[in-house]
Structures are given as structure tokens and as C-alpha cells.
Amino acid sequence: MVSALDRKALRDLLRLWAQVLAIGGVLACGVMVLVLGSGTRASLEASRAAYYERQRFAEIFADATRVPETLLPEIAAIPGVARLSPSIRTSAVIDLPGVSEPVSADVRSLPVSGRDPVLNAPLLRAGRMPDPLHPDEVALYAPFAEARGLMPGDRLSAVIEGQRRSLTVTGHVLSPEYIYTIGPGSMMPDDARFGVLWIGQDAAAAATDMNGAFNSLALQLARDAVAPAVISALDRLLAPYGGTGAHDRSDQISHAFLQSELEQLGAMALILPPIFLTVSAFLVNMVLSRLIALERAQIGLLKAVGYTTGAIATHYLKLAAGIALIGTVVGWGAGWYLGAAMTRMYADFFRLPWLIYAPSAWPFVLSALLALLTTLSGAGRAVWASVRLPPAVAMSPPAPPVYRRGLIDGLGAWAHLQQTTMMILRAITRWPGRAAVTVFGVAASVSVLIASFFTYDAIDLMVDEIFTRANRQNVTLILASARNESALDDARALPGVIRAEGAFVLPVRLRNANREELSSLTAHPEHSELSRLIDDKGRQVQLPDHGLVLPEGLAGKLGLAPGDMVTVEALAPPRETWAVPLTATIRQTLGQDAHIAAPALFGLMRQTPQVNQINLQVDATQMDALNAAVKSTPAIAGIADWTRTRSQFTATIEENLSISTVIYSALGMLITLGVVYNAARIRLSERVHELASLRVLGFSRGEVAWVLVGELMLLTLIGLPVGWAGGYGFAALVVQGFSTDVVALPLVVNRQTFAYASLIVLATALAAALVVRRRLDRIDIVQALKARD
Amino acid sequence: MSTPVLRTEDITRIYRTGAVEVQALRGVTMELSEGEMVVLLGASGSGKSTLLNILGALDLPTSGRVFFRDTELTRATDRELTRFRREHVGFVFQFYNLMPALTARENVGLVTEISEDPMRPEEALERVGLGHRLDHFPAELSGGEQQRVAIARAIAKRPELLLCDEPTGALDSATGISVLEALCEVNRDLGTATALITHNAGIQAIAHRVIHIADGQIAREEINATRLDPKDITW
Ligand SMILES: Nc1ncnc2c1ncn2[C@@H]1O[C@H](COP(=O)(O)OP(=O)(O)O)[C@@H](O)[C@H]1O
Numbered sequence A: 001m002v003s004a005l006d007r008k009a010l011r012d013l014l015r016l017w018a019q020v021l022a023i024g025g026v027l028a029c030g031v032m033v034l035v036l037g038s039g040t041r042a043s044l045e046a047s048r049a050a051y052y053e054r055q056r057f058a059e060i061f062a063d064a065t066r067v068p069e070t071l072l073p074e075i076a077a078i079p080g081v082a083r084l085s086p087s088i089r090t091s092a093v094i095d096l097p098g099v100s101e102p103v104s105a106d107v108r109s110l111p112v113s114g115r116d117p118v119l120n121a122p123l124l125r126a127g128r129m130p131d132p133l134h135p136d137e138v139a140l141y142a143p144f145a146e147a148r149g150l151m152p153g154d155r156l157s158a159v160i161e162g163q164r165r166s167l168t169v170t171g172h173v174l175s176p177e178y179i180y181t182i183g184p185g186s187m188m189p190d191d192a193r194f195g196v197l198w199i200g201q202d203a204a205a206a207a208t209d210m211n212g213a214f215n216s217l218a219l220q221l222a223r224d225a226v227a228p229a230v231i232s233a234l235d236r237l238l239a240p241y242g243g244t245g246a247h248d249r250s251d252q253i254s255h256a257f258l259q260s261e262l263e264q265l266g267a268m269a270l271i272l273p274p275i276f277l278t279v280s281a282f283l284v285n286m287v288l289s290r291l292i293a294l295e296r297a298q299i300g301l302l303k304a305v306g307y308t309t310g311a312i313a314t315h316y317l318k319l320a321a322g323i324a325l326i327g328t329v330v331g332w333g334a335g336w337y338l339g340a341a342m343t344r345m346y347a348d349f350f351r352l353p354w355l356i357y358a359p360s361a362w363p364f365v366l367s368a369l370l371a372l373l374t375t376l377s378g379a380g381r382a383v384w385a386s387v388r389l390p391p392a393v394a395m396s397p398p399a400p401p402v403y404r405r406g407l408i409d410g411l412g413a414w415a416h417l418q419q420t421t422m423m424i425l426r427a428i429t430r431w432p433g434r435a436a437v438t439v440f441g442v443a444a445s446v447s448v449l450i451a452s453f454f455t456y457d458a459i460d461l462m463v464d465e466i467f468t469r470a471n472r473q474n475v476t477l478i479l480a481s482a483r484n485e486s487a488l489d490d491a492r493a494l495p496g497v498i499r500a501e502g503a504f505v506l507p508v509r510l511r512n513a514n515r516e517e518l519s520s521l522t523a524h525p526e527h528s529e530l531s532r533l534i535d536d537k538g539r540q541v542q543l544p545d546h547g548l549v550l551p552e553g554l555a556g557k558l559g560l561a562p563g564d565m566v567t568v569e570a571l572a573p574p575r576e577t578w579a580v581p582l583t584a585t586i587r588q589t590l591g592q593d594a595h596i597a598a599p600a601l602f603g604l605m606r607q608t609p610q611v612n613q614i615n616l617q618v619d620a621t622q623m624d625a626l627n628a629a630v631k632s633t634p635a636i637a638g639i640a641d642w643t644r645t646r647s648q649f650t651a652t653i654e655e656n657l658s659i660s661t662v663i664y665s666a667l668g669m670l671i672t673l674g675v676v677y678n679a680a681r682i683r684l685s686e687r688v689h690e691l692a693s694l695r696v697l698g699f700s701r702g703e704v705a706w707v708l709v710g711e712l713m714l715l716t717l718i719g720l721p722v723g724w725a726g727g728y729g730f731a732a733l734v735v736q737g738f739s740t741d742v743v744a745l746p747l748v749v750n751r752q753t754f755a756y757a758s759l760i761v762l763a764t765a766l767a768a769a770l771v772v773r774r775r776l777d778r779i780d781i782v783q784a785l786k787a788r789d
Numbered sequence B: 001m002s003t004p005v006l007r008t009e010d011i012t013r014i015y016r017t018g019a020v021e022v023q024a025l026r027g028v029t030m031e032l033s034e035g036e037m038v039v040l041l042g043a044s045g046s047g048k049s050t051l052l053n054i055l056g057a058l059d060l061p062t063s064g065r066v067f068f069r070d071t072e073l074t075r076a077t078d079r080e081l082t083r084f085r086r087e088h089v090g091f092v093f094q095f096y097n098l099m100p101a102l103t104a105r106e107n108v109g110l111v112t113e114i115s116e117d118p119m120r121p122e123e124a125l126e127r128v129g130l131g132h133r134l135d136h137f138p139a140e141l142s143g144g145e146q147q148r149v150a151i152a153r154a155i156a157k158r159p160e161l162l163l164c165d166e167p168t169g170a171l172d173s174a175t176g177i178s179v180l181e182a183l184c185e186v187n188r189d190l191g192t193a194t195a196l197i198t199h200n201a202g203i204q205a206i207a208h209r210v211i212h213i214a215d216g217q218i219a220r221e222e223i224n225a226t227r228l229d230p231k232d233i234t235w
């Protein structure tokens, strides 16, 4: 049987439903974000782990020019190497009938045995794997095949290492190496323009002249292996064969992208919930303090009839727990539902063969505990203060609040404020704690909104920086091998080309004492007009005549400051090592590449200037002709279309952002709603006598309402600038949490963003206050005057 | 009717609010015997409520001693006082002090749930003539009915002491009399020692004994040779 006291608790919850829901809603947001963020993350991690496990995703990756198979026993003997899987890797340009734009692909070899590779085994989704005895058979990366409608049995023509080959599609596959797939020189996955081909080892060897050799190696480590030691040993072995530097999963593009996305989800699960929980704690405190004040006499009675202090405290704590329960259940539900939706969204974006929606139990348990802890700690003080009262005191009505003369009165007299306005000011100064809660809540709302909206500002800036200021080329050609500068003249002869500038990109390892990072060094030609170096303020950076320019993040990781010497090891011909001074660092939004002036680099190389990429400014109407020309030029290994990248980039980002913006706006508005609604209800209950008296004295409904609504709107106005500051700080946190090795979000908050956030919060606060005003309008004056508190 | 249930020895009570001191009781020695009905009569502010609160262990005297049978309440811990109230005392207040969120039955249940050998809430409510109002909330009951629920709540635990602070203070005469009748019945049928505060002199006629309180002291005591039935008193 439910005890009478528990029944009272239940009925109190029902009676206060609007206030309970308002708090529960805020609490639910915190719970939801926690469950959603960590649930999605756990699901993606579980899906990825299962995929990696089943397809034996490697731990160490290394590429080289040409390594004889006879070196394999020596590699296998490196301490810590458990399994190894050599393969041949190259690239191809694919020629599809009726498709003018260039399509490129990675080419990966499959073992001669016809069995799955030891590591990084592709996963068959349709059809069958190629027969190793049929050099013309190919399995396609499934998203590419689907984007191009290439079914098993279809044929396609590809140029591999300069030779045109006709291939028959046998099946569609996915691969743990290509969960996130971007083509060379590209920034976004583009399934229609970049694919992966798996062909038999013999066919690959024949095409690349790699009989008895390989150029790509994947390793799996023994349990007790020390990865850096294995990497160094491997690098030493591969160096004579053109090794470009072995690396672990953190430098494997697909893994790195997925990983940074997972970390962002983790950041979201950490940054937001504390705000909602704190606000809820204050709200619970506010509402329970008021409830307990109203129920003083009931508390006294409970004591009089022999309830212990503990039993009474428990009763009120149960109320708080009830709010926690509501918040938790709603938050769990929303988190579960949105988590599944979000996981599906990610699964669309990342090519995982299956999805294990496996939110682990701990976020649920943790969020429930946090919610409970939040409401209990919010309730704690109020409950403690009141149950401590001796019963006889509790039975007598509380003394009327003591107002004191102070600054406010001087202000009132000086400014000739109306008495109703004075009532507002006195109430605020008399209960500064409660006013502070309202201000804090409003500020929290504004902060959440700013932190959500500012991402648009940041992205706008980023897009402008990347596509308008830094990369003004609309096409980048990637050459199959380095050429001297005469290649530029050939490029200028291509159809539609208005301007052509070369660039030379070299894979390097940067070292400072015992710290090292793999990077890519770009040599910029003098007077470059197309591809320029831009700092985070949008200014063009003039490359110094000599020395290196590094992004701040990379310099930081290496522990370098301008003036220090850096060891630069070229991982492609000429494979030399130079000591170069770091002349400057820049803040860069995207990418972690090192930069150097072309003359400086070729000075170090003691060679005539070379290019391996060509940036083009092209007449847009001539793109088809250009594409056709590129396709028939074997010297061009790939082509990056910046115009297309830009539209894809913005489309993807906007799609992802619009969902989260809607969610965060709702969250932000909920805080204001919860805070202002509760503050208004409490004020109304406290002042119902006073307000009814005003009506008796002949004040109009509007004038009386002003006392209530005016106070809340004044507090809201005070909260706005606090929220601006908070929002900026919060945006800085988001920038930190969301910036990865790949992208550094710039910290910019536009004026419109401040304005929108403020307007939304003001409107929400006004709506909440007006809902309570309607209650005020309906109050029966006579009843209100008679009723004892 | 001779064994004292409750006894005070020279109790005083001083209230301190800020710098102001109010001496509400100035040395009160009295006792309450089994089955007795005592009326405490005095002007407003004379210290009646203060005395009753101390008798019911809702409050402690500033000096002096209070005994419940052989137990000295003035030396008891908070926990022991709570148990004393829970097991032995029933309170009735001027403003009923019902829990608005609970029905009549539940308000009584509030007490029976934590008592050892209580009546069923229905029985207690029937005793005060409210058997037909079990599931009404306080807001749906008249003042007299609410006070009778409060009495039912006070007697449901079969207390040895019933302490009533102006139980009819907020009621008109007809309702007030029905409430007094309920109290007299309980006193008679259950033998509960009852102390009843009032400033309505007419009510003293229903008591075995009347204690006049003035200015925090007992002014005089008198024993009623004949008691009147509540319906015969002059209001
Ligand atoms: N909690 C209190 N704080 C301060 N003074 C009190 C308090 N309770 C009662 N008093 C004062 O003690 C005196 C006696 O009060 P009370 O016992 O309530 O009288 P009665 O019940 O006879 O009207 C009064 O002067 C009253 O103002």
C-alpha cells in the first residue's frame, strides 16, 4: 500500500505539473545529450570494432616504392610483428561511357591464393571476389559502384599506370580501410568521382611492374608490441626501397576521420550536460524552497503527530527524486530515439557494413544518477533549512519579509520611478539569490544558442577562407610523377585554362629532438595568385625566402617556436634529410601541412624547380573539354574540382548543422522556459496578496501584471550580456572540443548571432511570463485576499 | 481520575526575537490526570498556546521540568520527543492543519500508518460523524467537518493525551458545538486526558476542571461540580 505521505508526494507532483515538467524538461535535455552523445559514440565504436575485428584491420601501415618479397622474412622478424600482409597499391583513372568528368580510383591487389588478404580484408556485399586467374576481373568499392550503377557483370575501362585496361565487375565490396573515403586532393567523400578497385595480385604486379615485389604493407602487432619501436624498425628496413614512413592507425585517413568524429561526439556528451544539470539544480531549489515555505504548517503538523525529521525530509526529497525520474525517463527516451537516428545518419556518412546500435548501459545509469544527484542537491538546502525548524515554530506563519531602505530607494526617488517599478526593484534586491538564478538561466540559454549558432559563422568564414581566399583555383591536377616546370606550359595548352600555377608536394617527416610528425610539405611558387597561404584573420601570408612555415597546431605538437631548427626528412625522392629553421607559424583552419617557398625547397634539393600538382583557373564553360583532355593524358593521375568540392562541402555541413541547430535551439529555449516560468509561478504565489491588493486599489490588470512580467523581463535583459560573454566562452570550448588534426574551427561570433540568440531568449521569456500572467488575470481578488499563505 | 499523566514543574518560556525578549510563561506548575477534561481559559496573548505546545513536546520550556508519567520530557532527546508525540499525543489546532493533498481518510491514515495499535481510519471518522465523507479532500469539506477530521486524526492512534488549541476558534456556534461534542465523546468513551484551550468563557462549562491563565501564569483553578453538555452551553 502506498503511504499517505507518498500519496501526497504524488499529488504534489501532479498539482505542480507545469513546473515539474518545466524542470524535468531542462533535466531531460542534460540526460538526453549524455545518452545521445555517448550512445551514438558507443554504437559507432562497437560497429567499427566489430568491423575491424572481422576484417582484420591492420595496426601499422607503410608504403614504399618497390620492396622485394625477399625482405618479408626480415620484416616478420621485427619483434612485436604478429602478422603481415604485403600488397600492391596504385591509382587509376576510370573512363565511364557518357561521363565527362574524371573519375579516379585507388587500386588494391588481392592475394594470388584467391583467399582473403591476411589483413584489411574487403567485405563482399554483392557478387563474388575476382578470380586470381582472371586478370581482367575487378571488385568495386560498393558506394562507388552504386553511385555509378555498375553491377556485377558490367564492364569498365580504366587507365592503370598509363595502360588502358578493360575490366569486368565481379562484385561490390566494402573495406575497413575505406570507411571514410576521400580521393587525393579532395576534401569530402565523393562516391561518384572516387572509387576503389580490387584486382588480382598478378594483374596488379603486371600493371605496375612489381613481380616479386610489393609497395604497400600492413601489419598486425603482437599483444606486447611497442608500436613506435616497430615503426622505426620498419622504416629502417624500408628506407632503401623508398619507404614513405610507416604509421599507425592515427595517420590512416579513414580511421582518423572516424576517430575525430567519435571524439566530437564524446565532447558533446561532456560539454553540454553540466549546464542543464546546474540549471535544473537551481530550479529544483527554487521550486522546493517555495513549496516548503508554503507547507511550513504542514511540516509542523507532521512533526506534531510524530513524524521524524528524517521521514519529512525524505518526503520532500522524494518529490525531488520524482522530478529526476521524469527528467530521466524523458531524457532516456529522447536520447535513445535520437541516438538511433543519429547513428543511422552517421552510418550513411561512414561506410560501415552494419550498425550495432549498442548504447552501453553506463550513460543511462550515469545520467540517471546525475539527474538524481542534481535534484537532490538542489532540494537539499531547502529541505534541510525547513525540517530543522522546531515544530512549534513551523506551525506559526513565517514572519513577513524584511525590506530595507537602500540604494534602490535613492534611485527610485531620483528617477521618479513608479511605485510598481519600485516593487520590482525591491523584490529583486530582497531575493538576490533567486534573481541570480533567473539571470543565470537566461544567460545559460543565450550561451547554448550562441554556441550552436556560431558554428554557422565559423563555417562561413572557413568556406570563405578555403574557397575564396586560399584556393582560388577551380581545378587542381595531380601529376603521376614530378615534372619540370615545362609541364605548366602543357597545362596552359589544355582547353579552357586561363591561368596555371605549379606546386610541389612532398611527404615528409618533421622531427624536433624526440618528437616527430608525418606531414606533407608544399612548396609554393613565387607570386602565386591561385593557391595562397591565408592565416585565420584572412590575411595572405607572404612566405619567407627561406625556412619553414608551420601551422600552430603542428608546431605545438613538435614543441617548436619560430627560430628553432626542424629536421625535415623527405619521404619521397630525393629522400634527403635537411635541417631547416622554422621561420613562422600560422593559424590555419583546415589541414596540417607545412609550407615553404619553392626556391627555398629546390635550393635545399639542389635541383631545378619541379611540379607535381598544377592549379588551374578554368573557364567554367570549358570544363567538359578539359575533363576529356585530362582523361586522355596519362601523365595526369587525378583531378580535383574545387567548385564541386565547395558545393558538396557546404551541402554536407549545412545538412549536419541544421539538425543539431534545431536540437540545440530547442534545448536553449527550454532552459529559459523552465527558469522564467518557474520564477514567475513562484513570484505569483508569493505576491498574490500584494497583487490582489493593487487590484483593489484600482490598478488595472496590465499595471498589476507589469509588476510580475516587468521583473522577469528586467532579469532577462540583465541575463543577456552575461549570456553573450558565456556564449563566447562556450563557443571557445566548442572550438576546442570540435577541432581535430584535420579541421580547426575558427572562433568567430558574428553580431547577428548574438542578436538572434538574444531575440529568441527574449521571446521565450516573454511567452513564459505571459502564460503566468494569464493565471494572474484569472485570480479571484477576494479569494486571494482571504487565503492564508 | 487521580493518576497524573502529565505534570509540569514551574516552567517558564522566553521568546527571543532579535533584541526583543517576551516572557510568555512565568512559572507554571500543573498536572493533567487520566480521563480528565481540562479547559485552559485566558485572553489572547496570555500564553495558552505556549503552554500547550510545551505539554505536547512541540516546544521546550526555557526553565522548569515536564513529566509524562515517570519520564522527564525536558531531558529527552529529539528522537524520544518525536516518539512521545507519535505514541501518546493527539493534537487539534484552530486551523485544522489538514494536508490539503490528502483525503479525509488519508489524513487520518497519515497518523495510523505510524502508530502501533490504531483504529482503522474509517472507524475514527465514523466516531466523529464523518463516515460518509471518507474520500473528500479538505477543500471539499466545511470548516466543522475539517475540524472533525482533525479530531479523528488525533484520536485514531488511541492517544493518552488530547491537546486542543482553540479547536472551535474558527467555527460558528452550531458547528463549534458539534466539534465539542465529538471531543467530549472521545474523552468519555476512550478516557483520553484532554486539555482544551479557549478564550470563549462559555466553553469552560464542559470541563471537569478549569485553569485560568493570565500573563503567563495560572491565575486560578476551579473544579466544576456539574458539567454541562456542549449543546447546553452559552456560546
Ligand atoms: N514564536 C514566538 N516568538 C516570539 N514571541 C512569541 C512567539 N509565540 C508567542 N509569542 C508571544 O508569547 C506570548 C504568548 O503567546 P501565546 O502562547 O501564543 O498566547 P495565546 O495562545 O494565549 O494567545 C505573546 O505575547 C506572543 O506574542
Ligand SMILES: [Mg+2]
Binding pocket: B045, B048, B049, B050
Ligand atoms: Mg493561542
